[in-house]
Amino acid sequence: MPHLLPSNRRLVVQGNFFAVVFFSLWLLCAAVTNGQVSTNGEYDYFLGEVLVKFKSDASEAKISQLNGTIGGEIIDRFSGDPNLYHIKVPETLGVGTAVSFYTNEDSVALAEPNIAYSTQVVPNDPSFSRQYALQKIQAPGAWDTVVGDYGAVLADTDTGMDYNHADLAPNLWTNTGEICGNGIDDDGNGLVDDCFGWDFFNNNNNPMDTVGHGSHTAGIMGAAGNNGIGIAGVVWNAQVMPLKIGSGTSISNAAAIKAIDYAWSMGAWAINASWGGRGFSQLLKDAIDRAGSAGVLFIAAAGNNGTNNDTTPFYPANYNSPNVISVASTTSTDARASSSNYGARTVHLGAPGAAVFSTYRSGGYATMSGTSMAAPHVTGAVGLIWSYNPFLPSDTIKSIILNSVDSIPSLQGRTVSGGRLNLKKAIQNTPAP
Numbered sequence: 420m421p422h423l424l425p426s427n428r429r430l431v432v433q434g435n436f437f438a439v440v441f442f443s444l445w446l447l448c449a450a451v452t453n454g455q456v457s458t459n460g461e462y463d464y465f466l467g468e469v470l471v472k473f474k475s476d477a478s479e480a481k482i483s484q485l486n487g488t489i490g491g492e493i494i495d496r497f498s499g500d501p502n503l504y505h506i507k508v509p510e511t512l513g514v515g516t517a518v519s520f521y522t523n524e525d526s527v528a529l530a531e532p533n534i535a536y537s538t539q540v541v542p543n544d545p546s547f548s549r550q551y552a553l554q555k556i557q558a559p560g561a562w563d564t565v566v567g568d569y570g571a572v573l574a575d576t577d578t579g580m581d582y583n584h585a586d587l588a589p590n591l592w593t594n595t596g597e598i599c600g601n602g603i604d605d606d607g608n609g610l611v612d613d614c615f616g617w618d619f620f621n622n623n624n625n626p627m628d629t630v631g632h633g634s635h636t637a638g639i640m641g642a643a644g645n646n647g648i649g650i651a652g653v654v655w656n657a658q659v660m661p662l663k664i665g666s667g668t669s670i671s672n673a674a675a676i677k678a679i680d681y682a683w684s685m686g687a688w689a690i691n692a693s694w695g696g697r698g699f700s701q702l703l704k705d706a707i708d709r710a711g712s713a714g715v716l717f718i719a720a721a722g723n724n725g726t727n728n729d730t731t732p733f734y735p736a737n738y739n740s741p742n743v744i745s746v747a748s749t750t751s752t753d754a755r756a757s758s759s760n761y762g763a764r765t766v767h768l769g770a771p772g773a774a775v776f777s778t779y780r781s782g783g784y785a786t787m788s789g790t791s792m793a794a795p796h797v798t799g800a801v802g803l804i805w806s807y808n809p810f811l812p813s814d815t816i817k818s819i820i821l822n823s824v825d826s827i828p829s830l831q832g833r834t835v836s837g838g839r840l841n842l843k844k845a846i847q848n849t850p851a852p
């Protein structure tokens with residue numbers, strides 16, 4: 420397979436499928452951004468947007484004064500960090516200049532561009548046999564013991580999800596604290612009518628997927644099983660929480676941070692991140708660490724550059740946080756996918772990612788490839804293990820997964836565990852509750 424990502428500079432996916440507790444108040448006066456992406460040679464970022472974390476003793480007046488100096492307007496704030504602001508700055512100023520301006524101010528703790536990550540899918544060969552992946556990881560052997568539990572809440576930070584899809588609708592997460600459509604923030608979490616996820620990219624309550632990527636990853640982890648149609652997810656019964664954080668193949672770091680804080684605060688057990696890029700964000704790592712403190716695992720695609728993450732880091736997979744699991748992509752013959760990143764110290768294990776058949780937008784199905792497809796196999800495994808024994812701490816779940824892999828030559832010396840996910844062994848190695 421050719422290396423279809425043209426360079427590390429421009430992490431935009433190519434291929435047939437991809438020609439592819441403040442919000443409500445702030446929405447009323449939110450500045451508008453154009454959502455356009457540029458690059459600085461190292462990573463992509465959204466034009467005219469910065470993330471600024473002020474020091475906790477910075478007054479509102481000081482913040483207003485600084486924003487006024489540079490022409491900054493507050494777009495939004497963050498439920499997980501009251502000192503963090505999403506700010507629109509004049510595009511003519513340049514994001515680098517704006518970041519420097521804020522960084523040099525005494526009342527600012529940290530300033531970053533709003534990094535644009537990208538979904539980690541590569542084009543594929545649709546003639547591969549369908550759902551080889553579940554056989555490969557010996558899912559049927561695990562399903563003899565457990566098929567899931569609706570208490571398993573798996574957040575999918577992605578392009579949204581086709582929640583009307585016949586194979587996804589049965590496992591759509593619902594917010595039991597919210598009365599849908601009454602225009603009231605019933606549960607007081609800052610979001611009005613967040614009944615079944617949220618669109619953090621456009622700031623509304625409709626996380627519908629019009630791209631396909633998010634529907635695909637959602638189905639891999641949690642398509643309804645044994646329902647007589649379509650496919651089975653790794654976990655048959657679960658609640659998949661769709662959190663939309665991007666448009667097309669571009670993922671907004673600001674939206675990702677908001678989505679991660681939403682996921683753990685609303686009860687998710689695991690968060691899937693089938694996206695990434697070269698840009699380091701302390702603010703994103705901080706959000707992942709907040710999820711970790713809540714006992715939530717964060718499963719990330721290792722990336723599709725075909726490179727070594729030990730020497731060329733890929734984020735968020737490379738954050739050295741104990742709750743992160745970085746996943747490489749393997750094929751039907753247990754080769755490492757040629758496009759998959761690897762790393763003896765930084766990539767934990769492999770999972771099937773090449774030519775994976777799953778649900779798609781508009782009620783469809785599609786075969787797609789990439790570490791985007793590998794990660795949700797592991798996220799589904801987390802859901803299945805926790806369905807079997809919900810009392811295990813997250814670090815134990817991670818250890819069970821890494822200690823249950825099938826060792827395969829293509830991943831030895833290339834991943835921490837040296838192997839590919841085995842669901843049957845993982846359940847066998849899970850103590851009964």
Ligand code: CA
Nearest residue numbers: 604606608610
């Ligand atoms: Ca709400």
